[in-house]
Amino acid sequence: MKKTVDNLILLNVIFTAGLIISNVVTAKLMYTGITLFGNAVTLPGAGVCYAVTFLATDIIGELWGKKEANKAVIIGLIGQIFASLLILLTEYLPAADANMQETYVRLLGQNWVFVLASLAGYLIAQKWDIWIFHTIRARYILKYGHNKHRWIWNNASTMTSQILDTIVFIGIAFGIGFGWLFQPEMRPVLASMMIGQYLFKMILAALDTPIFYLLTRNSKKGEELVLEEFKV
Template sequence: MKTYRHLDTITGLFVAVLLISNIASTKILALGPFTFDGGTILFPLSYIFGDILTEVYGYGRSRKVIWIGFLTAILMSVTFALVGALPPAADWELQDAYMSILGQTPRIVLASLIAYFAGNFSNAYTLSKLKLKTRGRWLWLRTISSTLIGQLIDTGLFVAIAFAGLLPNSLLWTIVLSNYIFKCGVEVLCTPLTYAIVNWLKRQEHEDAYDTDINFNPFRLFRTN
């Protein structure tokens, strides 16, 4: 089996961005005309890393990394819930603060996991298929198109599952639109950086994957074909 010099690094960065974004999402902030959770500032990078993984290493290895991120996010959520449920020490007075930041409700956790899973796999599948159709040309078109689809699914599912019935429909649409525009805007602005990293990795790894013979089933977990 071929070994890669930088795949582990990209995987680690992808998972780090995912976990940090989930924690930062506990704060709602206003930035110019946008109102969104704090994780939105960093989370678009996970799609950029996803694009890089699929473009250079192929859908199979990207699928494996997405599953690693998914299982790690579950572990993080379970750990936070368990720590929050355990009784605090008698002289520790920050239980309420801990629960306010890290004691996420099961509905939020479920929304985050479903949206992540569906959005990232949609992104990887779209980019992989477009690479075949374009014969490896127009990387900018593939990365932006896959992000437009993946982020739409991700953002729409998260807001619908997490907040439907709790917030007015008009506010739900505002949150979806703000998040979607910001996330996709980051992808567009980072296109030159994506080009530079992809081209550098292809030279370093001597790899430029084309998924001509692969099973796109996302539930093959750690299979690379």
């Protein structure tokens, strides 16, 4: 991918769209057929959509730098809040059909505990992702003078940030929102949900590595990269 303004805008659009759609489809749960602690592991429909956002910020960070990656996170946050407000506004507009209104509320109705959990998980995970991505990248480039092994910071940042996102989102939405954290019989369900969803996200993070390499193949290399990274 060439380092152009148009491509940067495109990645920001993909990032924000993936983020917004992940919140729209998160209510759909997928059964995996796997059990942990005697409980069936379910995955949210948002899993794949949300994984795209981490890939997008990693590409932006590799080609345009940490500052632009952080801008994408802020843009995504604004987009997410604005989309939630529009969905809420539409919900309270007069409905011509009661059945359609009921369907709308069931599919798109905003559970505000879930919204807050999503926003908290998003900000914590994305900020960590960008910080660890560029910390590992900078140290590697300083030591070796190249960025050939980009998979290291690509996977390390995404896989660790997904731990934070999973714990924060599920902990707030289900642990506190549903009260499962305070119910001994539901804690194993909470734990199986966290572990199962994280393993799914980890697999997706590994699978997006070839795409990351493909789209960052034009990133700067060698001494030129070192000079730019550390402002020598």
